[in-house]
Amino acid sequence: xIASDVIVIGSGFGGAFAAERLTAAGARVTLLERGPxxxxxxxxxxxxxxxxxxxxxxxxxxxxxxxxxxxLLPGGRLRLNAHGLxxxxxxxxxxxxxxxxxxxxxHVYSAMNVRPAVPDYWRERADGIDTAMMDAHYDAxxxxxxxxxxxxxxxxxxxxxxxxNPLLRPPSVESQPAMxxxxxxxxxxxxxxxxxxxxxxxxxxxLLLLPALARGLQVHDLHEVALVGPVRDGxxxxxxxxxxxxxxxxxxxxxxxAAGTLNTLRLLFxxxxxxxxxxxxxxxxxxxxxxxxxxxxxxxTADADYSRGTPCHGRFGLRDIAPGSEDDVDLTAYGLNGxxxxxxxxALRRALKRDLILVGMGADQANGLATWTGGRLRLxxxxxxNFVLARIYRAFDRIAARSARPVYFLRHWPLTVxxxxxxxxxxxxxxxxxxxxxxVHGVSGLYVADAAALPAAPGAPPSMTVAAWASHVAxxxxxxx
Amino acid sequence: xxxDLGAAPGVPTVLYTQxxxxxxxxxxxxxxxxxxxxxxxxxxxxxxxxxxxLPRVFARMLYALLGTPLNPWSGKSFANGxxxxxxxxxxxxxxGRFRVVEQAMSPVDQQPVVWxxxxxxxxxxxxxxxxxxxxQLGNGLILARMxxxxxxxxxxxxxxxxxxx
Ligand SMILES: Cc1cc2nc3c(=O)[nH]c(=O)nc-3n(C[C@H](O)[C@H](O)[C@H](O)COP(=O)(O)OP(=O)(O)OC[C@H]3O[C@@H](n4cnc5c(N)ncnc54)[C@H](O)[C@@H]3O)c2cc1C
Numbered sequence: 001x002i003a004s005d006v007i008v009i010g011s012g013f014g015g016a017f018a019a020e021r022l023t024a025a026g027a028r029v030t031l032l033e034r035g036p037x038x039x040x041x042x043x044x045x046x047x048x049x050x051x052x053x054x055x056x057x058x059x060x061x062x063x064x065x066x067x068x069x070x071x072l073l074p075g076g077r078l079r080l081n082a083h084g085l086x087x088x089x090x091x092x093x094x095x096x097x098x099x100x101x102x103x104x105x106x107h108v109y110s111a112m113n114v115r116p117a118v119p120d121y122w123r124e125r126a127d128g129i130d131t132a133m134m135d136a137h138y139d140a141x142x143x144x145x146x147x148x149x150x151x152x153x154x155x156x157x158x159x160x161x162x163x164x165n166p167l168l169r170p171p172s173v174e175s176q177p178a179m180x181x182x183x184x185x186x187x188x189x190x191x192x193x194x195x196x197x198x199x200x201x202x203x204x205x206x207l208l209l210l211p212a213l214a215r216g217l218q219v220h221d222l223h224e225v226a227l228v229g230p231v232r233d234g235x236x237x238x239x240x241x242x243x244x245x246x247x248x249x250x251x252x253x254x255x256x257x258a259a260g261t262l263n264t265l266r267l268l269f270x271x272x273x274x275x276x277x278x279x280x281x282x283x284x285x286x287x288x289x290x291x292x293x294x295x296x297x298x299x300x301t302a303d304a305d306y307s308r309g310t311p312c313h314g315r316f317g318l319r320d321i322a323p324g325s326e327d328d329v330d331l332t333a334y335g336l337n338g339x340x341x342x343x344x345x346x347a348l349r350r351a352l353k354r355d356l357i358l359v360g361m362g363a364d365q366a367n368g369l370a371t372w373t374g375g376r377l378r379l380x381x382x383x384x385x386n387f388v389l390a391r392i393y394r395a396f397d398r399i400a401a402r403s404a405r406p407v408y409f410l411r412h413w414p415l416t417v418x419x420x421x422x423x424x425x426x427x428x429x430x431x432x433x434x435x436x437x438x439x440v441h442g443v444s445g446l447y448v449a450d451a452a453a454l455p456a457a458p459g460a461p462p463s464m465t466v467a468a469w470a471s472h473v474a475x476x477x478x479x480x481x
Numbered sequence: 482x483x484x485d486l487g488a489a490p491g492v493p494t495v496l497y498t499q500x501x502x503x504x505x506x507x508x509x510x511x512x513x514x515x516x517x518x519x520x521x522x523x524x525x526x527x528x529x530x531x532x533x534x535l536p537r538v539f540a541r542m543l544y545a546l547l548g549t550p551l552n553p554w555s556g557k558s559f560a561n562g563x564x565x566x567x568x569x570x571x572x573x574x575x576x577g578r579f580r581v582v583e584q585a586m587s588p589v590d591q592q593p594v595v596w597x598x599x600x601x602x603x604x605x606x607x608x609x610x611x612x613x614x615x616x617q618l619g620n621g622l623i624l625a626r627m628x629x630x631x632x633x634x635x636x637x638x639x640x641x642x643x644x645x646x
Contacts, residue, residue: 227493275619
């Protein structure tokens, strides 16, 4: 039995920011992460191990997928490889992609470090949160990530590349998203969806967790938490150690859930089912996908190699849509970054490098519902009740029509990389799971520090909102001593 | 801590895949039940001694099977400091009686426990070797352990859960 002051579950933007901050405040923190340490340059240099390689070359297909969640599968889930990078949750109403490994989403994300598009996002959400305080947490997180806006020298940066495009309009360079990226040392290849091979993308394992190890943070990788419940002196967390192939039970006076929206919801539902939490009537309310619509634009730009550059090439709009009008949606473009590491015929690779991935995003209504039946998580999400999706579909249709190049997207099947809500913050326990300090209403010592806590869609990439929230939760715990 | 729960809790499936020594650690950390055990409780068996070699997936299948009516043991009932095992239904035949000691100290891990002592005159001689221990996993969810007493000490036989039946 390992005892600590705080157990943090998950090491993504919620878990890593919370664990680092609590460790800095002097707490004995144990962090449990279901995925492995990744074999990135900084982790290798720090001598932390064993490490698992990122998916590349012949091992690509075996290492890319961790698990597949499908309602039809027995048990709802098929675990393919505990070292795999991605989790796919395929649902009838919305599907979700998320990742696994020490550092969580920071390995696969596109490095955009921005504030919510929704103005005054945190205003009047709950007692204990105020905008000025959250602003300070955003400032600290963005500074910590070293985020800045790319300049003209970055390959394929949209701020410069689209200047002459008759169809697409880049907004001013200043309104391009800042990125947590080491521009000076980057090779501008292979730094995005499949992890970053040259250390140029700022990931949370190297930025926060390695330094915190030196200050006493305990990180147990390949420890997948299955159950959380109250015990005599606080909380007990049951985790399966994939390396030793044993279950471990760890105790602490406080537990911070940060396993990513879907997995945090799974843990909360499972623990509620076991009678460990009380009724938690609002659990599952307010699920959203941040209005994500990913698309594939077969633009086939002659001589282009869009796989080079930063993980995201930047933000753009359409020239014939007035900025600020209802149809002016937030669009971002990406190359098939990392494709050099995926085994495929060379001709196909060259063709794919000339195409772009587009992602439309915006504040959806976050009015979905997560339910739990027979140990399976189901997400209910209405495409039509989340109006921003239709606007993004129209934008993609316009791009296809004007460019005379197809834009493929799933019009009837929302897919998000930004799942949020389900354990949202608010003062009313009938409507919200968490109080303004991130503690489950009426359940002392259990906190949520990840995207499940978000009370609404930020309408922009949410990593910094999650980081700011986690910093706020950790500051509250640290203040209690 | 808020502990009102309407429906009977579900037994987390993760319990069925654990070995005895793994459940020992969890069991040691649990509190005793918040309220006295009264009425009928539905039982599920797990972590049976001698089956630790079974791959987890098969262990889970075995214990799922033992949770069906194929297994005549259905649970336990409690009344006024005594109790009985129930067979062929949670309100079925009572056989294997015990005395309940609410505030005992476990001789296994020296932590507070509800002690179920089978050394009562109603039981056949063989059953009198059994000693049970119960603690609370969640509101309305009891994790319990069955031990076998010999002159040389207590041996863990199996774990089981109880939920209101
Ligand atoms: C392809 C892609 C691109 C993205 N690009 C951007 C971007 O550019 N900017 C942006 O702001 N956001 C981006 N995002 C979203 C961003 O990554 C997430 O919003 C963010 O990671 C959420 O943080 P989190 O802490 O909630 O969860 P995560 O970062 O997903 O962390 C959760 C961690 O918990 C672990 N875990 C899960 N279950 C368990 C368990 N049972 N036991 C132990 N550990 C567990 C997981 O393995 C994971 O490491 C992107 C996401 C994807 C998938």
